[in-house]
Amino acid sequence: MIGDVVNISVKQFTRTKKKVLDENGEKVEIDAIVSDSPRNVLLAMKSDNKLNDFLRHNEFTGEHEIVADVKLDAISMRKGQLPSAFESYLSVYLENHFKVVFKTRALQDGIEAFFAEKTYNPVQEYMEHAYDSWDHKERLNQVFQTWLGAEDSIYVQKIAEMFFVGAVSKVFNPWVKFDYTLDLVGGQGAGKTTFLQKIAVDWYTDSAKDFMDKDNYEIMLKSLIVNDDEMVASRKTTFDELKAFVTKTDLTFRRSYGRRAEKFPKNFVIARTSNKVEYLGDKTGERRFLPVLVDAAKQFVKPFDMTDNDVLQLWGEAVAIYKKGFTLTFDEDFEDELAVYKERFTYRDEAENQIYDYLDMLVPEEWDSMSVVQQHQYTWAYFNNGVYRNDAGFIYEGVKPQESVSSKQILKNVFDIDVAKGDKLARKIKLIMDNNQDWEYRQKRVNGKMTRGYFRKNIQ
Known part of the structure:
Protein backbone atom coordinates (compact mmCIF):
# COMPACT_ATOMS: atom_id res chain seq x y z
CA MET A 1 0.00 0.00 0.00
CA ASN A 121 14.61 24.73 -4.24
CA PRO A 122 17.50 22.52 -3.08
CA VAL A 123 20.16 24.94 -4.30
CA GLN A 124 18.66 27.85 -2.38
CA GLU A 125 18.39 25.62 0.67
CA TYR A 126 22.07 24.68 0.30
CA MET A 127 23.14 28.31 -0.05
CA GLU A 128 21.16 29.39 3.01
CA HIS A 129 22.74 26.52 4.95
CA ALA A 130 26.18 27.63 3.72
CA TYR A 131 25.46 31.19 4.86
CA ASP A 132 24.40 30.00 8.32
CA SER A 133 27.47 27.74 8.54
CA TRP A 134 30.07 30.29 7.38
CA ASP A 135 32.79 30.89 9.99
CA HIS A 136 33.35 34.47 8.72
CA LYS A 137 36.87 33.75 7.47
CA GLU A 138 37.61 35.15 4.00
CA ARG A 139 38.66 32.54 1.47
CA LEU A 140 37.35 33.68 -1.91
CA ASN A 141 40.25 36.07 -2.51
CA GLN A 142 42.63 33.09 -2.35
CA VAL A 143 40.48 30.29 -3.77
CA PHE A 144 42.19 30.04 -7.16
CA GLN A 145 45.64 30.53 -5.65
CA THR A 146 45.08 27.79 -3.05
CA TRP A 147 43.42 25.11 -5.14
CA LEU A 148 44.70 25.85 -8.66
CA GLY A 149 48.06 27.61 -8.20
CA ALA A 150 46.95 30.89 -9.81
CA GLU A 151 48.92 34.10 -9.37
CA ASP A 152 48.05 36.21 -6.34
CA SER A 153 46.85 39.39 -8.03
CA ILE A 154 43.92 41.77 -7.71
CA TYR A 155 42.66 40.48 -11.07
CA VAL A 156 42.45 36.86 -9.93
CA GLN A 157 40.88 37.92 -6.62
CA LYS A 158 38.16 39.99 -8.29
CA ILE A 159 37.48 37.30 -10.90
CA ALA A 160 36.93 34.76 -8.11
CA GLU A 161 34.55 37.07 -6.29
CA MET A 162 32.62 37.89 -9.46
CA PHE A 163 32.20 34.24 -10.45
CA PHE A 164 31.11 32.92 -7.05
CA VAL A 165 28.77 35.81 -6.26
CA GLY A 166 27.44 35.66 -9.83
CA ALA A 167 26.52 32.01 -9.26
CA VAL A 168 24.81 32.86 -5.96
CA SER A 169 22.87 35.62 -7.73
CA LYS A 170 21.61 33.07 -10.25
CA VAL A 171 20.41 30.87 -7.38
CA PHE A 172 18.33 33.57 -5.71
CA ASN A 173 17.31 35.41 -8.89
CA PRO A 174 17.66 33.10 -11.92
CA TRP A 175 16.52 35.87 -14.30
CA VAL A 176 19.41 38.15 -13.32
CA LYS A 177 21.81 39.25 -16.07
CA PHE A 178 25.34 37.88 -15.65
CA ASP A 179 27.68 38.53 -18.57
CA TYR A 180 30.85 36.63 -17.65
CA THR A 181 32.36 33.18 -18.00
CA LEU A 182 35.17 31.80 -15.87
CA ASP A 183 37.99 30.46 -18.06
CA LEU A 184 40.51 28.19 -16.30
CA VAL A 185 43.46 27.81 -18.67
CA GLY A 186 46.86 26.10 -18.70
CA GLY A 187 48.00 23.91 -15.85
CA GLN A 188 47.52 20.49 -17.40
CA GLY A 189 46.92 17.97 -14.62
CA ALA A 190 46.07 20.63 -12.04
CA GLY A 191 42.48 19.44 -11.65
CA LYS A 192 40.53 22.27 -13.30
CA THR A 193 37.53 20.04 -14.01
CA THR A 194 37.69 18.41 -10.58
CA PHE A 195 37.67 21.86 -8.97
CA LEU A 196 34.51 22.84 -10.86
CA GLN A 197 32.83 19.53 -10.03
CA LYS A 198 33.60 19.99 -6.35
CA ILE A 199 32.33 23.55 -6.01
CA ALA A 200 29.17 22.77 -7.99
CA VAL A 201 28.18 20.16 -5.37
CA ASP A 202 25.30 18.21 -7.00
CA TRP A 203 24.63 20.76 -9.76
CA TYR A 204 27.40 20.34 -12.33
CA THR A 205 27.50 19.27 -15.96
CA ASP A 206 30.07 19.08 -18.73
CA SER A 207 27.71 17.13 -21.00
CA ALA A 208 26.45 20.09 -23.02
CA LYS A 209 28.55 19.95 -26.19
CA ASP A 210 26.79 22.70 -28.16
CA PHE A 211 25.39 25.98 -26.86
CA MET A 212 23.04 26.36 -29.84
CA ASP A 213 21.46 22.89 -29.71
CA LYS A 214 18.23 23.20 -27.72
CA ASP A 215 18.44 19.52 -26.78
CA ASN A 216 21.27 20.61 -24.47
CA TYR A 217 19.19 23.27 -22.71
CA GLU A 218 17.48 20.80 -20.38
CA ILE A 219 20.87 19.46 -19.31
CA MET A 220 22.17 22.95 -18.57
CA LEU A 221 19.08 24.07 -16.65
CA LYS A 222 19.59 21.26 -14.14
CA SER A 223 23.05 22.62 -13.27
CA LEU A 224 24.45 25.59 -11.39
CA ILE A 225 27.82 25.37 -13.17
CA VAL A 226 27.96 24.41 -16.84
CA ASN A 227 31.55 23.52 -17.76
CA ASP A 228 32.53 23.75 -21.41
CA ASP A 229 35.40 21.31 -20.92
CA GLU A 230 38.25 21.97 -23.39
CA MET A 231 35.90 24.55 -24.95
CA VAL A 232 34.25 21.92 -27.16
CA ALA A 233 30.92 23.78 -27.27
CA SER A 234 32.65 27.14 -27.83
CA ARG A 235 34.48 25.79 -30.87
CA LYS A 236 31.17 24.70 -32.42
CA THR A 237 29.75 28.19 -31.96
CA THR A 238 30.54 31.41 -33.80
CA PHE A 239 31.97 34.14 -31.62
CA ASP A 240 28.85 36.30 -32.03
CA GLU A 241 26.63 33.36 -31.06
CA LEU A 242 28.81 32.65 -28.03
CA LYS A 243 28.68 36.26 -26.86
CA ALA A 244 24.91 36.29 -27.26
CA PHE A 245 24.50 33.04 -25.34
CA VAL A 246 26.68 34.19 -22.44
CA THR A 247 24.58 37.33 -21.97
CA LYS A 248 21.17 35.65 -22.33
CA THR A 249 18.88 35.80 -19.31
CA ASP A 250 16.44 33.18 -20.58
CA LEU A 251 16.16 30.14 -22.85
CA THR A 252 13.04 29.43 -24.90
CA PHE A 253 12.38 25.85 -25.99
CA ARG A 254 9.97 22.92 -25.59
CA ARG A 255 10.93 20.44 -22.91
CA SER A 256 10.78 16.72 -23.52
CA TYR A 257 7.13 15.71 -23.17
CA GLY A 258 6.20 19.39 -22.94
CA ARG A 259 3.03 20.60 -24.63
CA ARG A 260 4.52 23.83 -25.96
CA ALA A 261 7.65 25.98 -26.03
CA GLU A 262 8.26 27.88 -22.80
CA LYS A 263 10.64 30.56 -21.59
CA PHE A 264 12.94 29.47 -18.76
CA PRO A 265 15.39 31.59 -16.75
CA LYS A 266 19.03 30.85 -17.52
CA ASN A 267 19.76 29.74 -13.98
CA PHE A 268 23.41 28.74 -14.40
CA VAL A 269 26.86 30.24 -14.82
CA ILE A 270 29.36 29.10 -17.43
CA ALA A 271 32.93 27.98 -16.86
CA ARG A 272 35.36 26.83 -19.54
CA THR A 273 38.63 24.95 -19.37
CA SER A 274 41.55 24.73 -21.77
CA ASN A 275 45.18 23.67 -21.56
CA LYS A 276 45.93 26.34 -24.17
CA VAL A 277 46.92 29.67 -22.61
CA GLU A 278 46.68 31.95 -25.66
CA TYR A 279 43.06 31.07 -26.38
CA LEU A 280 41.37 34.47 -26.82
CA GLY A 281 41.19 35.35 -30.50
CA ASP A 282 38.43 37.85 -31.22
CA LYS A 283 39.09 41.51 -30.44
CA THR A 284 35.46 42.35 -29.66
CA GLY A 285 33.47 41.15 -26.70
CA GLU A 286 36.47 39.69 -24.87
CA ARG A 287 35.38 41.45 -21.68
CA ARG A 288 32.90 38.60 -21.12
CA PHE A 289 35.67 36.04 -20.60
CA LEU A 290 37.58 36.00 -17.31
CA PRO A 291 40.80 33.98 -17.67
CA VAL A 292 42.71 32.51 -14.75
CA LEU A 293 46.09 30.88 -15.43
CA VAL A 294 46.40 27.60 -13.53
CA ASP A 295 49.75 26.16 -12.39
CA ALA A 296 49.88 22.69 -10.81
CA ALA A 297 53.37 23.36 -9.43
CA LYS A 298 52.07 26.26 -7.31
CA GLN A 299 48.99 24.57 -5.82
CA PHE A 300 48.78 24.53 -2.04
CA VAL A 301 46.11 21.80 -2.06
CA LYS A 302 44.79 19.66 -4.91
CA PRO A 303 41.08 19.97 -5.78
CA PHE A 304 40.70 16.21 -5.26
CA ASP A 305 41.27 16.82 -1.53
CA MET A 306 38.56 19.49 -1.28
CA THR A 307 36.11 18.59 1.51
CA ASP A 308 32.39 19.31 1.67
CA ASN A 309 33.11 21.87 4.39
CA ASP A 310 35.75 23.60 2.24
CA VAL A 311 33.08 24.09 -0.43
CA LEU A 312 30.42 25.08 2.11
CA GLN A 313 32.64 27.84 3.52
CA LEU A 314 33.34 29.27 0.06
CA TRP A 315 29.65 29.48 -0.77
CA GLY A 316 28.82 30.84 2.68
CA GLU A 317 31.17 33.77 2.09
CA ALA A 318 29.76 34.32 -1.41
CA VAL A 319 26.20 34.41 -0.07
CA ALA A 320 27.25 36.92 2.59
CA ILE A 321 28.72 39.20 -0.09
CA TYR A 322 25.55 38.80 -2.18
CA LYS A 323 23.27 39.67 0.73
CA LYS A 324 25.21 42.87 1.42
CA GLY A 325 24.60 44.01 -2.16
CA PHE A 326 26.91 43.30 -5.07
CA THR A 327 27.12 44.72 -8.60
CA LEU A 328 27.51 42.04 -11.26
CA THR A 329 29.75 44.19 -13.46
CA PHE A 330 33.25 45.56 -13.06
CA ASP A 331 33.66 49.32 -13.10
CA GLU A 332 35.08 50.97 -16.21
CA ASP A 333 38.55 51.58 -14.75
CA PHE A 334 38.94 47.95 -13.70
CA GLU A 335 37.65 46.77 -17.09
CA ASP A 336 40.50 48.75 -18.68
CA GLU A 337 43.04 47.18 -16.31
CA LEU A 338 41.53 43.76 -16.94
CA ALA A 339 41.97 44.23 -20.70
CA VAL A 340 45.72 44.68 -20.15
CA TYR A 341 45.79 41.59 -17.88
CA LYS A 342 44.06 39.56 -20.62
CA GLU A 343 46.67 40.36 -23.27
CA ARG A 344 48.78 37.37 -22.20
CA PHE A 345 45.82 35.13 -23.03
CA THR A 346 45.24 36.61 -26.48
CA TYR A 347 46.40 34.82 -29.61
CA ARG A 348 48.22 36.96 -32.17
CA ASP A 349 49.04 35.87 -35.69
CA GLU A 350 52.17 37.05 -37.52
CA ALA A 351 50.48 40.06 -39.10
CA GLU A 352 49.18 41.18 -35.72
CA ASN A 353 52.60 40.79 -34.13
CA GLN A 354 54.05 43.01 -36.85
CA ILE A 355 51.41 45.66 -36.20
CA TYR A 356 52.16 45.68 -32.46
CA ASP A 357 55.91 45.81 -33.16
CA TYR A 358 55.27 48.80 -35.42
CA LEU A 359 53.29 50.57 -32.69
CA ASP A 360 56.21 50.03 -30.27
CA MET A 361 58.79 51.25 -32.79
CA LEU A 362 60.69 54.40 -31.81
CA VAL A 363 60.85 56.96 -34.61
CA PRO A 364 63.16 59.91 -35.41
CA GLU A 365 62.33 63.47 -34.40
CA GLU A 366 61.81 64.17 -38.12
CA TRP A 367 59.20 61.40 -38.51
CA ASP A 368 56.19 63.60 -39.27
CA SER A 369 58.09 65.49 -41.98
CA MET A 370 59.51 62.37 -43.64
CA SER A 371 58.01 61.28 -46.95
CA VAL A 372 55.89 58.14 -47.33
CA VAL A 373 58.84 56.41 -49.01
CA GLN A 374 61.24 57.44 -46.25
CA GLN A 375 58.88 56.22 -43.50
CA HIS A 376 58.49 52.88 -45.25
CA GLN A 377 62.26 52.50 -45.73
CA TYR A 378 62.90 53.39 -42.08
CA THR A 379 60.31 50.81 -40.96
CA TRP A 380 61.82 48.17 -43.25
CA ALA A 381 65.27 48.83 -41.78
CA TYR A 382 63.84 48.62 -38.24
CA PHE A 383 62.21 45.24 -38.85
CA ASN A 384 65.42 43.91 -40.37
CA ASN A 385 67.69 45.16 -37.57
CA GLY A 386 69.33 47.65 -39.89
CA VAL A 387 69.80 51.41 -39.94
CA TYR A 388 68.22 53.93 -42.27
CA ARG A 389 70.30 56.58 -44.04
CA ASN A 390 68.95 59.28 -46.30
CA ASP A 391 70.54 60.12 -49.66
CA ALA A 392 73.07 62.35 -47.90
CA GLY A 393 74.15 59.49 -45.65
CA PHE A 394 72.46 60.88 -42.53
CA ILE A 395 71.43 58.13 -40.09
CA TYR A 396 67.94 58.43 -38.66
CA GLU A 397 67.72 57.12 -35.09
CA GLY A 398 64.56 56.20 -33.21
CA VAL A 399 64.21 58.50 -30.23
CA LYS A 400 60.49 58.81 -29.49
CA PRO A 401 57.28 56.74 -29.67
CA GLN A 402 54.81 57.47 -32.44
CA GLU A 403 52.07 59.83 -31.35
CA SER A 404 49.66 58.96 -34.15
CA VAL A 405 49.15 56.35 -36.84
CA SER A 406 46.60 55.64 -39.54
CA SER A 407 45.46 52.42 -41.20
CA LYS A 408 46.92 53.76 -44.43
CA GLN A 409 50.34 54.27 -42.81
CA ILE A 410 50.36 50.79 -41.26
CA LEU A 411 49.40 49.20 -44.58
CA LYS A 412 52.22 50.98 -46.40
CA ASN A 413 54.96 51.06 -43.77
CA VAL A 414 54.54 47.53 -42.41
CA PHE A 415 53.13 45.56 -45.35
CA ASP A 416 54.06 47.75 -48.35
CA ILE A 417 50.45 47.63 -49.57
CA ASP A 418 48.50 50.57 -50.95
CA VAL A 419 45.16 51.21 -49.25
CA ALA A 420 43.24 50.57 -52.50
CA LYS A 421 44.55 46.99 -52.63
CA GLY A 422 44.42 46.08 -48.95
CA ASP A 423 40.73 46.02 -48.01
CA LYS A 424 40.89 42.79 -46.00
CA LEU A 425 44.08 43.75 -44.17
CA ALA A 426 42.74 47.28 -43.59
CA ARG A 427 39.70 45.80 -41.83
CA LYS A 428 42.00 43.69 -39.66
CA ILE A 429 44.08 46.77 -38.77
CA LYS A 430 40.94 48.71 -37.86
CA LEU A 431 39.69 45.89 -35.64
CA ILE A 432 43.03 45.67 -33.83
CA MET A 433 43.34 49.42 -33.36
CA ASP A 434 39.71 49.93 -32.30
CA ASN A 435 40.24 47.40 -29.51
CA ASN A 436 43.70 48.58 -28.45
CA GLN A 437 43.50 50.11 -24.98
CA ASP A 438 46.48 52.43 -25.60
CA TRP A 439 45.11 54.12 -28.72
CA GLU A 440 41.95 56.03 -29.60
CA TYR A 441 40.49 57.14 -32.92
CA ARG A 442 39.92 60.90 -33.09
CA GLN A 443 40.67 64.12 -34.93
CA LYS A 444 43.69 66.28 -34.10
CA ARG A 445 45.71 69.10 -35.64
CA VAL A 446 49.13 67.83 -36.79
CA ASN A 447 51.60 70.21 -38.51
CA GLY A 448 48.82 72.76 -38.95
CA LYS A 449 46.47 70.25 -40.57
CA MET A 450 43.40 68.52 -39.07
CA THR A 451 44.11 64.81 -39.18
CA ARG A 452 41.95 61.80 -38.37
CA GLY A 453 43.62 58.68 -37.09
CA TYR A 454 44.66 56.75 -34.02
CA PHE A 455 46.38 58.75 -31.28
CA ARG A 456 48.31 57.35 -28.34
CA LYS A 457 46.27 58.02 -25.21
CA ASN A 458 49.06 59.05 -22.85
CA ILE A 459 50.44 61.68 -25.24
CA GLN A 460 48.55 64.94 -25.55
Missing part, protein backbone atom coordinates in the same frame (compact mmCIF):
# COMPACT_ATOMS: atom_id res chain seq x y z
CA ILE A 2 1.24 3.48 -0.80
CA GLY A 3 -0.20 4.97 2.36
CA ASP A 4 -3.28 5.69 4.35
CA VAL A 5 -5.78 8.34 3.35
CA VAL A 6 -5.29 11.20 5.80
CA ASN A 7 -5.95 14.93 6.31
CA ILE A 8 -8.53 15.32 3.53
CA SER A 9 -12.14 14.44 4.30
CA VAL A 10 -14.00 12.32 1.76
CA LYS A 11 -16.74 14.94 1.92
CA GLN A 12 -14.39 17.51 0.33
CA PHE A 13 -14.37 15.73 -3.02
CA THR A 14 -16.70 16.99 -5.72
CA ARG A 15 -19.27 14.22 -6.02
CA THR A 16 -22.18 13.26 -8.24
CA LYS A 17 -25.00 10.74 -8.34
CA LYS A 18 -24.25 7.91 -10.72
CA LYS A 19 -26.27 4.88 -11.85
CA VAL A 20 -24.42 1.57 -11.93
CA LEU A 21 -25.33 -2.11 -12.10
CA ASP A 22 -25.29 -3.94 -8.79
CA GLU A 23 -24.39 -7.61 -8.23
CA ASN A 24 -27.82 -8.66 -9.45
CA GLY A 25 -27.57 -6.65 -12.63
CA GLU A 26 -30.03 -4.05 -11.48
CA LYS A 27 -29.44 -0.32 -11.84
CA VAL A 28 -28.75 1.47 -8.57
CA GLU A 29 -27.81 5.07 -7.81
CA ILE A 30 -24.56 5.65 -5.95
CA ASP A 31 -22.62 8.66 -4.67
CA ALA A 32 -19.45 8.87 -6.86
CA ILE A 33 -16.39 11.09 -7.13
CA VAL A 34 -16.54 13.27 -10.26
CA SER A 35 -14.00 11.88 -12.73
CA ASP A 36 -13.41 15.01 -14.82
CA SER A 37 -12.47 17.24 -11.88
CA PRO A 38 -8.79 18.26 -11.56
CA ARG A 39 -9.63 19.39 -8.03
CA ASN A 40 -10.55 15.84 -7.09
CA VAL A 41 -7.21 14.58 -8.40
CA LEU A 42 -5.45 17.25 -6.34
CA LEU A 43 -7.39 16.31 -3.20
CA ALA A 44 -6.72 12.61 -3.74
CA MET A 45 -2.97 13.19 -4.01
CA LYS A 46 -2.88 15.50 -0.99
CA SER A 47 -4.87 13.02 1.08
CA ASP A 48 -2.21 10.31 0.79
CA ASN A 49 0.63 10.63 3.29
CA LYS A 50 3.37 9.28 1.00
CA LEU A 51 2.34 11.10 -2.15
CA ASN A 52 2.01 14.25 -0.10
CA ASP A 53 5.34 13.85 1.67
CA PHE A 54 7.62 12.44 -1.02
CA LEU A 55 6.59 14.15 -4.25
CA ARG A 56 7.94 17.63 -4.89
CA HIS A 57 8.49 20.14 -7.68
CA ASN A 58 12.14 21.17 -7.92
CA GLU A 59 12.02 24.90 -8.58
CA PHE A 60 15.68 24.99 -9.60
CA THR A 61 15.55 22.30 -12.29
CA GLY A 62 11.90 22.87 -13.16
CA GLU A 63 11.24 19.14 -12.78
CA HIS A 64 8.88 17.00 -10.70
CA GLU A 65 10.80 14.73 -8.34
CA ILE A 66 10.48 11.87 -5.90
CA VAL A 67 12.46 12.82 -2.80
CA ALA A 68 12.57 9.28 -1.36
CA ASP A 69 11.98 5.77 -2.68
CA VAL A 70 8.25 5.09 -2.70
CA LYS A 71 5.87 2.32 -3.76
CA LEU A 72 2.49 2.61 -5.46
CA ASP A 73 1.02 -0.77 -4.67
CA ALA A 74 3.23 -3.15 -6.71
CA ILE A 75 5.07 -0.37 -8.58
CA SER A 76 8.32 0.87 -7.03
CA MET A 77 9.61 4.34 -7.84
CA ARG A 78 13.12 5.34 -6.92
CA LYS A 79 14.25 8.70 -5.61
CA GLY A 80 14.95 11.16 -8.41
CA GLN A 81 13.17 12.46 -11.46
CA LEU A 82 9.52 11.52 -11.80
CA PRO A 83 9.20 8.60 -14.27
CA SER A 84 7.58 9.40 -17.61
CA ALA A 85 4.89 6.76 -16.90
CA PHE A 86 3.89 8.34 -13.57
CA GLU A 87 0.55 9.51 -14.93
CA SER A 88 -0.38 5.92 -15.82
CA TYR A 89 0.81 4.58 -12.45
CA LEU A 90 -1.20 7.19 -10.59
CA SER A 91 -4.32 6.56 -12.66
CA VAL A 92 -4.32 2.86 -11.76
CA TYR A 93 -3.59 3.61 -8.11
CA LEU A 94 -6.45 6.11 -7.83
CA GLU A 95 -8.81 3.66 -9.50
CA ASN A 96 -7.78 0.96 -7.00
CA HIS A 97 -8.17 3.13 -3.94
CA PHE A 98 -10.81 5.73 -4.84
CA LYS A 99 -12.88 3.63 -7.25
CA VAL A 100 -12.74 6.28 -9.96
CA VAL A 101 -11.08 6.41 -13.37
CA PHE A 102 -10.08 10.04 -13.82
CA LYS A 103 -10.21 11.47 -17.28
CA THR A 104 -6.82 12.18 -18.83
CA ARG A 105 -7.08 15.99 -18.87
CA ALA A 106 -8.37 16.09 -15.28
CA LEU A 107 -5.53 13.79 -14.21
CA GLN A 108 -2.90 15.94 -15.94
CA ASP A 109 -4.24 19.23 -14.58
CA GLY A 110 -4.63 17.82 -11.08
CA ILE A 111 -1.05 16.53 -11.08
CA GLU A 112 0.28 19.92 -12.19
CA ALA A 113 -1.78 21.72 -9.53
CA PHE A 114 -0.43 19.34 -6.88
CA PHE A 115 3.19 19.96 -7.83
CA ALA A 116 2.60 23.72 -8.03
CA GLU A 117 1.78 23.57 -4.31
CA LYS A 118 4.75 21.33 -3.53
CA THR A 119 7.77 23.35 -4.64
CA TYR A 120 11.22 23.42 -3.12
